[in-house]
Every structure is written in C-alpha cells, then in structure tokens.
Amino acid sequence: xxxxxxxxxxxxxxxxxxxxxxxxxxxxxxxxxxxxxxxxxxxxxxxxxxxxxxxxxxxxxxxxxxxxxxxxxxxxxxxxxxxxxxxxxxxxxxxxxxxxxxxxxxxxxxxxxxxxxxxxxxxxxxxxxxxxxxxxxxxxxxxxxxxxxxxxxxxxxxxxxxxxxxxxxxxxxxxxxxxxxxxxxxxxxxxxxxxxxxxxxxxxxxxxxxxxxxxxxxxxxxxxxxxxxxxxxxxxxxxxxxxxxxxxxxxxxxxxxxxxxxxxxxxxxxxxxxxxxxxxxxxxxxxxxxxxxxxxxxxxxxxxxxxxxxxxxxxxxxxxxxxxxxxxxxxxxxxxxxxxxxxxxxxxxxxxxxxxxxxxxxxxx
Amino acid sequence: xxxxxxxxxxxxxxxxxxxxxxxxxxxxxxxxxxxxxxxxxxxxxxxxxxxxxxxxxxxxxxxxxxxxxxxxxxxxxxxxxxxxxxxxxxxxxxxxxxxxxxxxxxxxxxxxxxxxxxxxxxxxxxxxxxxxxxxxxxxxxxxxxxxxxxxxxxxxxxxxxxxxxxxxxxxxxxxxxxxxxxxxxxxxxxxxxxxxxxxxxxxxxxxxxxxxxxxxxxxxxxxxxxxxxxxxxxxxxxxxxxxxxxxxxxxxxxxxxxxxxxxxxxxxxxxxxxxxxxxxxxxxxxxxxxxxxxxxxxxxxxxxxxxxxxxxxxxxxxxxxxxxxxxxxxxxxxxxxxxxxxxxxxxxxxxxxxxxxxxxxxxxxxxxxxxxxxxxxxxxxxxxxxxxxxxxxxxxxxxxxxxxxxxxxxxxxxxxxxxxxxxxxxxxxxxxxxxxxxxxxxxxxxxxxxxxxxxxxxxxxxxxxxxxxxxxxxxxxxxxxxxxxxxxxxxxxxxxxxxxxxxxxxxxxxxxxxxxxxxxxxxxxxxxxxxxxxxxxxxxxxxxxxxxxxxxxxxxxxxxxxxxxxxxxxxxxxxxx
Ligand SMILES: Nc1ncnc2c1ncn2[C@@H]1O[C@H](COP(=O)(O)OP(=O)(O)OP(=O)(O)O)[C@@H](O)[C@H]1O
Ligand SMILES: [Mg+2]
Numbered sequence: 001x002x003x004x005x006x007x008x009x010x011x012x013x014x015x016x017x018x019x020x021x022x023x024x025x026x027x028x029x030x031x032x033x034x035x036x037x038x039x040x041x042x043x044x045x046x047x048x049x050x051x052x053x054x055x056x057x058x059x060x061x062x063x064x065x066x067x068x069x070x071x072x073x074x075x076x077x078x079x080x081x082x083x084x085x086x087x088x089x090x091x092x093x094x095x096x097x098x099x100x101x102x103x104x105x106x107x108x109x110x111x112x113x114x115x116x117x118x119x120x121x122x123x124x125x126x127x128x129x130x131x132x133x134x135x136x137x138x139x140x141x142x143x144x145x146x147x148x149x150x151x152x153x154x155x156x157x158x159x160x161x162x163x164x165x166x167x168x169x170x171x172x173x174x175x176x177x178x179x180x181x182x183x184x185x186x187x188x189x190x191x192x193x194x195x196x197x198x199x200x201x202x203x204x205x206x207x208x209x210x211x212x213x214x215x216x217x218x219x220x221x222x223x224x225x226x227x228x229x230x231x232x233x234x235x236x237x238x239x240x241x242x243x244x245x246x247x248x249x250x251x252x253x254x255x256x257x258x259x260x261x262x263x264x265x266x267x268x269x270x271x272x273x274x275x276x277x278x279x280x281x282x283x284x285x286x287x288x289x290x291x292x293x294x295x296x297x298x299x300x301x302x303x304x305x306x307x308x309x310x311x312x313x314x315x316x317x318x319x320x321x322x323x324x325x326x327x328x329x330x331x332x333x334x335x336x337x338x339x340x341x342x343x344x345x346x347x348x349x350x351x352x353x354x355x356x357x358x359x360x361x362x363x364x365x
Numbered sequence: 366x367x368x369x370x371x372x373x374x375x376x377x378x379x380x381x382x383x384x385x386x387x388x389x390x391x392x393x394x395x396x397x398x399x400x401x402x403x404x405x406x407x408x409x410x411x412x413x414x415x416x417x418x419x420x421x422x423x424x425x426x427x428x429x430x431x432x433x434x435x436x437x438x439x440x441x442x443x444x445x446x447x448x449x450x451x452x453x454x455x456x457x458x459x460x461x462x463x464x465x466x467x468x469x470x471x472x473x474x475x476x477x478x479x480x481x482x483x484x485x486x487x488x489x490x491x492x493x494x495x496x497x498x499x500x501x502x503x504x505x506x507x508x509x510x511x512x513x514x515x516x517x518x519x520x521x522x523x524x525x526x527x528x529x530x531x532x533x534x535x536x537x538x539x540x541x542x543x544x545x546x547x548x549x550x551x552x553x554x555x556x557x558x559x560x561x562x563x564x565x566x567x568x569x570x571x572x573x574x575x576x577x578x579x580x581x582x583x584x585x586x587x588x589x590x591x592x593x594x595x596x597x598x599x600x601x602x603x604x605x606x607x608x609x610x611x612x613x614x615x616x617x618x619x620x621x622x623x624x625x626x627x628x629x630x631x632x633x634x635x636x637x638x639x640x641x642x643x644x645x646x647x648x649x650x651x652x653x654x655x656x657x658x659x660x661x662x663x664x665x666x667x668x669x670x671x672x673x674x675x676x677x678x679x680x681x682x683x684x685x686x687x688x689x690x691x692x693x694x695x696x697x698x699x700x701x702x703x704x705x706x707x708x709x710x711x712x713x714x715x716x717x718x719x720x721x722x723x724x725x726x727x728x729x730x731x732x733x734x735x736x737x738x739x740x741x742x743x744x745x746x747x748x749x750x751x752x753x754x755x756x757x758x759x760x761x762x763x764x765x766x767x768x769x770x771x772x773x774x775x776x777x778x779x780x781x782x783x784x785x786x787x788x789x790x791x792x793x794x795x796x797x798x799x800x801x802x803x804x805x806x807x808x809x810x811x812x813x814x815x816x817x818x819x820x821x822x823x824x825x826x827x828x829x830x831x832x833x834x835x836x837x838x839x840x841x842x843x844x845x846x847x848x849x850x851x852x853x854x855x856x857x858x859x860x861x862x863x864x865x866x867x868x869x870x871x872x873x874x875x876x877x878x879x880x881x882x883x884x885x886x887x888x889x890x891x892x893x894x895x896x897x898x899x900x901x902x903x904x905x906x907x908x909x910x911x912x913x914x915x916x917x918x919x920x921x922x923x924x925x926x927x928x929x930x931x932x933x934x935x936x937x938x939x940x941x942x
Contacts, residue, residue: 054842081848093843097861110857111848160848
C-alpha cells in the first residue's frame with residue numbers, strides 16, 4: 001500500500017521557480033494498478049520520482065505499507081536505494097556494458113539485500129522466464145529489440161520482489177503495434193505478481209485499459225480520481241472530458257433546477273439542451289460536453305432526447321468510421337458516423353443525442 | 366506557499382558520495398590558494414620572510430614603471446601573434462583539404478600529425494637553432510658560403526624566429542580546431558549558394574568564410590593564448606640571446622644571481638599575466654558560445670560537398686610535405702647530426718670524419734636514469750590521479766545535489782586560465798612559504814605530481830564532463846532503484862561507461878606529462894629530476910651535443926606511447942583537445 005499526503009515540490013532553476021507538484025494526496029491499495037494520467041509537464045513523473053525517492057519533496061508525507069519513507073514534518077528520509085521499490089524508466093535504462101543476465105542480476109549482487117551466488121542464477125532465470133527472455137540471457141544488452149528491452153527492464157524491476165512497482169511511460173518508446181501487445185502483457189504480468197503499481201502515462205487508452213484507478217493530473221494537481229469507467233462517463237470538469245476521449249465543449253447557462261431524474265435545461269448559443277449533471281450540483285454558467293460518438297443520425301425515441309440541426313461541413317473516412325464536422329449555428333461539432341450512413345458534404349443533417357450523454361459540468365478544472 | 370527548512374538542508378550522502386565531495390573540496394582549496402597566495406605576495410611590500418609588512422600596489426607600479434618589463438610584455442604579444450599567424454597559415458588550409466576536398470590519403474595526414482607529437486617544442490627549437498643560429502646555424506653558413514655574404518641572412522634568435530618555430534608546433538592544434546569548425550558547418554548552405562550560380566571563390570568568400578569565421582576566430586584566440594603562455598621555445602632560443610618573453614623573464618628573475626629574488630615584482634607580473642590570459646579565455650568562451658549558433662543541429666549524417674582537386678593534388682601534398690619537413694623532419698635530422706659530433710659544426714668532409722657515438726657515452730647516466738625513473742612514475746601517476754579527481758568533480762557538479770556545485774566546475778577550470786610557468790611559480794612560492802611547514806615535499810617528485818595534476822585538471826574535467834553528459838541519468842537512477850549506493854554506481858556503471866574517454870584522456874595526459882618541461886623547470890632540484898629537465902640542464906651548461914643525444918633518447922622512449930595513441934585515435938577519430 002502506498003499513501004501520499006499533501007505532497008508538494010518546487011523546482012528552482014537559475015531564473016525561476018516552478019511548482020511541479022502542488023498538494024497531491026492519494027492512496028494506492030495493496031495489489032492495485034494505479035495510473036497517473038495527464039498532459040505533458042503536469043507533474044506525473046515528478047510525483048512518481050518523489051515516491052521512488054529520486055526527488056526530495058518540499059512538503060508532505062509518503063508511506064509505504066504504513067511506514068513513512070519521506071516526511072517533511074517528522075523529518076524522515078529513507079534514501080531511494082533502501083526503499084525496495086522496482087522501477088521501469090521511460091528510456092528503460094538498460095546498462096549497455098552488461099549482458100541481459102548481468103542486468104537482471106545487478107540488484108541481487110550489489111543491492112541492499114544481497115543474494116548468494118547460486119540463488120542469483122535461479123532467481124534471474126526465473127525473472128527472465130517470466131518475461132520470456134530466458135533464451136537470451138547471455139546476449140549483450142544493446143542487441144535487444146525495443147520490446148525485449150522493455151521486458152528486460154521489467155524483469156530487472158521484478159527480480160528483487162519489490163513491494164512497489166513504479167512505471168514511467170514504459171510503453172512510449174515502442175511502435176504502435178508493439179505497444180498494443182505489450183499493454184495487454186504488462187497488465188497480465190503485473191497482476192500475476194500481485195505487486196502494488198503506480199503507472200505514469202499521457203495516453204488515455206493505456207490508462208483506460210490497464211488501470212484499476214486513474215488519477216487525472218493538471219498543473220501539478222489531481223483533478224479527478226476514479227475507475228476508468230467513471231472517469232470516461234462522468235468526467236468532473238471540462239478538462240477531464242476533453243482529455244479523456246474527445247469531447248465537444250459548448251458553453252451554456254443552467255436555467256432550471258434538476259428534475260426528478262437529474263436532468264437540467266441549459267441555454268446554449270443556438271438553443272436549449274436537456275443535460276444531465278453527473279458531478280452533482282450545477283448552476284449558472286457551465287460547459288456541456290458531448291462525445292462525438294454519441295451523436296446519432298436516427299432518433300432513439302427516448303423522452304428527453306435533443307435534436308441538433310446543422311450542415312455537414314466536412315467528412316474524413318478513417319476506416320471503421322467517418323470523422324465529420326457539423327456546423328450548428330456558429331458552433332462546429334465533431335461527430336463520428338458509420339461510413340455507410342454518412343450523408344454527402346453540404347447537406348442538412350439532424351443529430352440526435354440523449355440527455356444522459358449531454359454532460360453539464362463546471363468550466364474550470 | 367509555505368516552505369520548510371526540509372529542502373534547504375544538505376542532501377544526506379552515503380559514504381562514497383562524502384569521499385568524493387571531500388576530495389573535490391580539498392583539491393578546490395589547493396587550486397584557489399595558489400593564485401590567492403600569489404596575489405597576497407604581490408600586494409605585500411616586504412619580502413615574504415619578513416614578519417610584517419604594509420600592503421600596497423608598490424610592486425605593480427614597479428612592473429608598469431620598468432621599461433624592460435614593458436618591453437618583455439610587448440615581445441610576448443608580438444611573439445604570440447606571429448606564432449598564431451604561422452599556425453593558421455599551415456593549419457587552416459590543411460583542415461580545408463581534409464574536410465572539404467577529395468584529397469587522397471587523408472588518414473596519412475592524421476598519422477603525420479600524430480608522429481609530430483614525438484617532437485616536443487624544445488626539441489624543435491633546438492633543431493631550428495642549429496639551422497638558423499647567426500653564428501653556427503647550418504643554413505646560415507651555407508648561404509654565406511654560397512652567396513659570399515658577410516653576414517648571416519637569418520637570425521632565429523629574434524622574436525620573428527621564435528614565433529616561426531612556435532607557430533610550426535601550434536599548426537596541428539589550428540588544424541584540429543578549424544577542422545571541427547568546418548565539420549560543424551551545414552554544407553547545404555554552401556550548396557545552395559552554388560546552386561544560385563556563385564563560383565568557387567565567391568562561395569568561399571561570401572558563404573564559407575563568414576560562416577566559419579566565429580569558429581576560426583575562437584580557435585585563433587585559443588591558439589594565441591597558448592602561444593602567449595609558451596615557455597620552451599622562448600627559453601631554448603631566446604634565453605641565451607637575451608630575448609625574453611614574460612615566461613622566460615619570470616624564471617630569470619627567480620634565478621637572479623645577485624641578491625634575493627624579487628618575489629613581489631615576480632608575483633605582480635604574474636598577476637598581470639593571469640589577468641590578460643583570463644580575459645582571453647573569457648573572450649574565447651564567449652565566442653565559442655556564439656559560434657555554436659551556426660552549427661548543424663540535425664543528427665542526420667550528411668556528406669559534405671567535396672572539391673575535386675584534380676592535378677592540384679600534387680600542390681596539396683607538396684604543401685603538407687613542406688610542413689612536415691619544416692616542422693619535424695629538418696629539426697630531427699639536425700638534432701641527430703648534432704648528437705653525433707663532438708662539437709657542432711656544419712656538414713663537411715672534415716665534420717663527417719669526427720662522427721661518433723661519444724656523446725651518448727658521455728651522458729651523465731646517473732642523472733639520466735634518475736630522470737627516466739621519475740618521469741616514468743609521474744607519467745603513470747599524473748593521468749591516473751587527475752582522471753580520478755576529474756571523475757569526482759564531474760560527479761559532484763553534474764550528479765550530486767550539493768548546493769553551489771557549479772562553483773566547483775569553475776574552480777576546476779581556473780588552472781586553464783593560468784599560464785603553466787606562472788602556475789609552477791605559484792606552486793613553488795606556496796610550497797616554499799606555506800605548505801612546506803605541514804608537508805615537506807619541496808624538492809621531491811610529489812610536489813611535481815601535485816602541480817601536474819592540478820594543472821591538467823581543466824582538461825580532464827572537460828573530457829569527463831562531456832562524456833558524463835552523454836550518459837543518460839536514468840542509467841544511474843536504475844542502479845539506485847536496484848538498491849545500490851554511490852560506490853557501486855561509480856564502479857559498476859559510471860566507470861565502465863566512461864571507459865573509452867578515460868583511456869583516450871589517460872594516454873594524452875601521459876604524453877603531455879612525459880614531455881612536460883615548463884611546470885617542472887621552476888620546481889626541479891637535483892632530487893626530482895625529470896627527463897626533460899635533464900635535457901634542459903645539459904643545454905644550459907653548454908653541452909649542445911649531449912642535449913641533442915638526450916633529446917633523441919627521450920623521443921625514442923616516447924615511440925610506444927605515441928604508437929598506442931595513434932592506434933587509438935585512428936579507431937575513434939580525432940577529438941578536439
Ligand atoms: N529538474 C527540473 N528542473 C526544473 N524544472 C523541472 C525539472 N524537472 C521537471 N521540471 C518541470 O516540472 C514540470 C513537471 O515535470 P514532469 O517531468 O513531472 O512532467 P510530466 O507530467 O512527467 O510530463 P511528461 O509527460 O512530458 O513526461 C514541468 O513543467 C517541467 O518543465
Ligand atoms: Mg514524464
């Protein structure tokens with residue numbers, strides 16, 4: 001279990017200071033796969049490095065299995081090499097002057113918990129077999145493919161049987177196809193080890209497919225935490241709605257109190273919409289988020305369905321669907337349609353959307 | 366936001382980190398103390414052994430008021446300007462030939478430059494003195510006989526002559542630095558000028574030279590700085606003919622026969638020289654930063670346009686051959702000639718009859734063997750120790766989180782701004798008046814080791830810094846996360862990755878240490894002779910023949926080292942020193 005409380009870290013460079021992590025708190029339960037997701041520069045890596053001990057936070061406390069490893073008010077500091085944490089780096093950090101075997105054996109031979117010669121051999125072989133690199137043990141490390149290097153980095157992190165595993169964008173160095181394969185394999189491996197994991201990424205697909213819990217970060221803060229389905233279906237604010245999957249964001253004003261089933265009416269530039277408000281109380285100026293795949297050409301017939309009438313401005317065939325732009329009043333909507341049912345460009349279209357897919361939320365993060 | 370004192374406290378370091386930091390701190394203190402002590406001496410009116418004294422700019426007034434010292438300074442400037450011009454004259458065309466033409470046999474140029482390392486500056490100076498000395502110089506005597514001249518046509522014992530010899534030995538540096546500038550220029554810029562119809566000379570004049578100019582200017586300043594600080598050429602050629610540059614003048618003042626050495630004036634002059642040299646280095650680094658603006662930034666390999674030389678290949682090789690003959694071959698032949706004669710005379714039938722190996726037999730072998738042993742010890746210890754310290758410096762500056770770590774980098778660079786003779790002098794004074802009380806190493810090879818190490822630290826840290834920056838930080842962090850401390854990271858990760866750089870730098874420093882004369886000359890006594898000092902002593906006691914014989918011994922013992930160096934550089938390519 002990892003507990004992080006009120007973590008803050010400021011970088012001081014020659015001319016300026018930068019608050020990279022701003023009062024972040026979260027808890028990762030035993031065996032959970034926890035993901036930090038957010039755009040570039042939002043402080044994910046910095047948070048992860050604080051847990052690892054590679055950065056020293058200014059404020060806050062971090063506990064692993066209940067024992068503090070870093071605490072600003074108790075003045076506790078356990079150096080990174082004594083925290084027994086496995087870590088996979090973005091660059092993989094495979095030592096080029098060693099063989100595959102030597103890379104994995106390194107933590108056992110020189111680490112805090114030294115292991116005797118015979119056991120080293122067994123444990124390294126076991127770790128390599130786990131990631132299916134057993135047959136490459138004697139190969140020089142630079143002669144591995146990208147995917148193999150990534151698995152080697154995993155084996156090296158696993159071999160110490162750490163309490164905690166930290167992964168910093170481990171898939172970002174792979175090409176698209178391999179990334180998809182490794183995604184499935186990674187979750188399988190981590191789950192079979194039962195190790196508590198923090199994973200850092202800026203790819204929403206990775207976060208959604210791999211995680212038990214996702215924390216979305218922005219400007220050094222966690223803006224929403226929840227399981228993948230929650231995050232996708234009930235984004236707490238416009239930033240999350242837009243960052244996780246694409247959304248059409250339309251400004252509007254709430255004009256009614258919520259009805260019995262939680263529906264409010266919102267006035268937008270071109271008319272009024274029936275919206276649901278998943279993140280609770282909403283009033284006044286808000287944002288409405290509408291996902292492109294929820295806009296349909298045919299009515300479903302449900303009671304509070306909205307109809308948007310506009311002109312099809314552009315359509316681009318991308319395989320399993322067409323990405324379209326529909327102009328409603330002065331607002332352009334991104335819409336995803338089935339290729340067979342896409343009207344000709346320039347024609348008038350009616351788009352239908354259920355009220356539960358029109359999400360009203362606070363505009364600010 | 367509220368800040369705790371937590372982040373301000375020193376990062377906790379493990380044992381090895383503390384050891385490295387302690388080494389860096391101690392060495393830094395030594396480096397800073399030397400010039401500071403000199404500054405103190407220069408401001409102190411009385412002689413250092415007197416207990417108390419007033420402080421003033423008296424000695425500086427002395428320096429600037431002495432017409433002879435001012436003459437020495439203008440001499441030095443003229444000397445280094447001429448040396449720079451000669452160095453660029455040979456170095457720049459060579460760089461252009463190697464980088465931008467289809468010259469056949471380019472690897473041979475590298476080999477020639479490497480063989481050139483065998484000839485230390487003082488050896489070339491001896492050779493040229495034998496050739497162009499106004500009284501005994503071979504060429505002068507021939508010309509006088511041939512054209513029935515009453516006076517020698519050349520006089521090497523002049524600022525002009527010394528600059529010429531110095532320039533010849535600076536040419537390889539000019540070549541390496543200019544080649545680096547040309548290599549970094551994007552050839553597309555030249556090609557597009559060509560495509561717009563400009564001819565060869567217009568492309569040169571309007572595109573290549575203006576683009577390469579900041580880089581070449583920077584190289585020029587660097588070379589000028591080295592010429593400015595040079596000691597061996599002015600010492601061999603100028604000393605006996607009473608033509609001084611500041612470095613020989615400083616030594617003259619120290620070894621003054623009458624009265625006590627003028628430590629105050631010597632220190633004041635040294636401070637002036639450090640100031641000039643520091644300004645030059647500062648200017649150089651400014652230009653260097655500026656020059657990088659034009660560099661090719663793409664990582665893509667490109668094939669620069671090469672000029673077809675055609676028939677002019679002979680001209681090109683003639684030029685290179687002339688350089689090799691003038692700078693290496695002729696001086697070497699003359700030295701061999703001198704070593705075979707009982708006394709120096711120009712080649713004639715009578716002279717040939719007196720040829721023998723007697724000079725080699727008459728060498729003071731006891732001193733020579735001491736010199737060889739001491740030089741051998743220093744040659745092994747200096748690069749080893751310097752690199753060990755340099756790795757500590759690089760680690761502290763680039764990898765630790767110690768506050769103010771960048772300051773240590775500045776300190777490591779400081780010796781670079783101090784001419785070697787001044788550095789030796791500062792070390793000697795510091796030794797004599799301060800250190801001797803705590804560690805009596807005056808007159809031992811340990812004081813030489815100390816000074817050699819500190820003086821080479823700038824070069825060594827530049828090399829280790831550059832390589833350290835190429836090592837991805839995550840390689841070390843991965844080791845930390847594997848549960849190991851700083852010691853294991855240094856031994857098992859950093860040192861193996863630094864390996865090739867360390868070997869290269871080790872060899873280069875071993876070579877420099879082997880032929881080092883300047884730093885040793887101030888600090889040498891009978892008990893810490895090095896081989897170059899043995900040569901120096903022979904030369905100054907008037908034994909030209911035995912000095913020549915000793916030089917040959919010195920050079921032949923360098924052969925394996927240079928061969929190793931050549932083999933290494935041929936594999937990895939030349940790097941900018
Ligand atoms: N050593 C440093 N010194 C100063 N600023 C830093 C340093 N490291 C990171 N930063 C800044 O702190 C902020 C957070 O950096 P961090 O590496 O945590 O981002 P990230 O969320 O991991 O981004 P990415 O997805 O691009 O890796 C960034 O704005 C970055 O520029
Ligand atoms: Mg990152």
